[in-house]
Amino acid sequence: MAQTPNKPQVRKRFRCDSIASVPQFTNSPTMIVMVGLPARGKTYISKKLTRYLNWIGVPTKVFNVGQYRRDAVRTYKNFEFFRPDNEEAMKIRKACARSALSDVGTYFMLEHGQAAVFDATNTTRERREIILSYAKDNGYKVFFIESICDDPEIIAENIKQVKLSSPDYIDCDKEEAVADFLKRIECYKVTYVPLDDDKDSHLSYIKIFNVGSRYLVNRVQDHIQSRIVYYLMNIHVTPRTIYLCRHGESELNLVGRIGGDSGLSPRGSQFAGALGKYIKSQSIPDLKVWTSHMKRTIQTAEALGVAYEQWKALNEIDAGVCEDLTYEEIQANYPEEFALRDQDKYRYRYPKGESYEDLVQRLEPVIMELERQENVLVVCHQAVMRCLLAYFLDKSAEELPYLKCPLHTVLKLTPVAYGCKVESVSLNIEAVNTHRDRPANVEVSREPEEALLTVPDHI
């Protein structure tokens, strides 16, 4: 049995391409079907869920039928398009739904997708039957997510956040847009048939009431549906801010060594002090502070003068046999490993160490708890911060290991509309650069100079 240099040989049960740190649990692809009146958060949930599933390694894509409609009917006039008696429009809307379904099929069959989120109102039994039929014919599992909300404040806030800026209302003034959108919702209300706990008892679904105060979960079929339910039950829409930063510059950073468990350099201590002042100036209510178990993050948090919690899961990536080495030493002692890492930095696992892929797995409980919490400051490490950032900013596995997370810089993340606003705050304390770009030559046969081309300066 040969061990491929960075991954052990394996006999996979179902999927033969990736050799991840966890078994891939799905055989049949899953269609996640949204249900609900307009402005109930379906697209918000679709995008967030998709981001989460992709981050944990389940290839997922959103199919927003409204987008198909906008592509088919170039200009949106008004709510009359959505009237249940508008036959012409009905034909177009049905065609769009079918087109989206067909693309779902393509995504599963040809693009190795594992989950597809079918984002539309799907408010009639008839429409849901079409989807169920399609899924049955193709051997896809179906999981419905219905969002039910009758709180006018939530709906108004929703319209403000995401509808007013929609392409549909680009030429309207605010009041016109709101009035039109409310009439649009009325059009759907007439024919809305929610999932019925008796008639639909054989279907798999979750009903979310009033943005999460109550849930009804029916017939969870498998692991991925169980994870989806757990995730949906932990997210919230309360406004809050997440601060991400690395520990202050460490002694090992200064000399260009990776890993280890060293303390802060003098400049690192300065950063810790500056961080304390910055946090105080932000006046954040009820801020939770999290660190890893490593000395340098704890020393940084100590300077804040507030209670903090240590998470082993936030420890830096384990570089195994390369711990405490400089890049030059890695090139000298493990040139093949060094090249393999450059070839696929996300999946590459250090001998006796970890990969970014492993890190993501390790960090999943941290992300889940971050979703539950409100204002949090996470003091962590370069690779860890890249993983967390990739989750919030929806970065792919290819981009993730190269995200720029410089020392002494705080990233302030605020959820807004369907995504995340990022503010980068440099606390103006000098530090070494620890970012090594992918060099041009990643061949095992390359020269040491080519390998070390992008190594940042150090003592």
Next chain:
Amino acid sequence: MNSGEGCSEEIPLPSSPRELTQNPLKKIWIPCKNGLPEKHIFQRKVCMTNCPTLIVTVGLPARGKTYISKKLTRYLNWIGVPTKEFNVGQYRRECVKIYKSFEFFSPDNEEGLKIRKQCASAALNDVRQYLTDEGGQVAVFDATNTTRERRDTITRFAEQNGFKVFFVESVCEDPAVINENIVQVKLGSPDYTHCNTDEAVEDFMKRIKCYENSYQTLDEVLDRDLSYIKIIDVGRRYLVNRVQDHIQSRIVYYLMNIHITPRSIYLCRHGESDMNVKGRIGGDSGLSLRGKDFARRLGQFIQKQDISDLKVWTSQMKRTIQTAEGLNVPYEQWKALNEIDAGVCEEMMYEEIQDHHPLEFALRDQDKYRYRYPKGESYEDLVQRLEPVIMELERQENVLVICHQAVMRCLLAYFLDKSAEELPYLKCPLHTVLKLTPVAYGCKVESIFLNVDAVNTHRDRPENVNVHRTTEDALQTVPPHL
């Protein structure tokens, strides 16, 4: 994994940051003053709630409340949340020494009602003591609690004492499930030791009837401000209302993943490895000849067991994969099943550890569960790492897990409800398969040795765990090797 709720105590910014010292056992960095560790540090353990939580079961008899209570308690303790169950029926049995008949539970039996109320109060008192004085974090109050009145009493009690309340209601009308329940756990109850099966069943059915008329299920409207999960038909459907915090979220997730479909879990280690033979720990070596023999026999054993739809899981280390290869069935690799990371002690013999790291060796013997190898892991870390494996094992049916000594100890401790003290010393010898079958409220264990000799890798706790002990004392319990 809950953080201290609202704990942002302000300490004046120190003029210079506090010195850190590393706790020698757990390798945790804590602030210190004059070389002495300071208390104020929050460790991310699973549940950092300031408020303890009271879990209250709700439901007619034979709806699985005690099953859920015990299982949930076992899980929470395993992940490090001190939990205890309080079964009111148990209090009643201690109060009313002999159970006569269902008449005791008749709604117009005033004497009976008085006793039952007293028992509930006594139990609540013990709950208070456990959560307030004994360091408990979660208490499971296991009783029918079928009336709103009773539940209000409990809610008031919790409010007075600063406990959070989470209700777990089990609703089921499937006669087949209820019957099976009665057969599994009621017939063997102390209440029915003197009855034959038919008598017992008949009496128990009448007992259930006594509760039915006054049963007020948790209502969507009337109880909308309570935190609860309603489990319908053994998990076909769930209604979850107002989850307040992290621990409740974890409880809900756990309850939604467990099932009662009969199945078996097989646990074993990889076949004997080359490192095992040399008395070395850790590493990533291959199987010895005897280890390969074991793999073949394991394949034969599995075939003979004729298990429907068996899933096979291994770690990502060579020795478990080589073992699975001998089975000729598909298997899946979990990095989470890798052996405990012995850090700087990887690939050493115990004699070498004593030689190079005598202090570490002694600390490990002092608290084997919490001790973390330098640059490695502790059993406590292992449990955290294995939690997703346990969760998936709960979801699955027939599974064979081929893993490692420390890992197997952790998994076994979960299934057999072993404490953190016992866990690191559970006996998990090579070439022996443990077959676990859920039965009644627990787990039946069958130990099957596959008749291939192997070294013993079990090192008992030596008598002398003092850091100043002699080498001889330290190595007293090391098993023989090449």
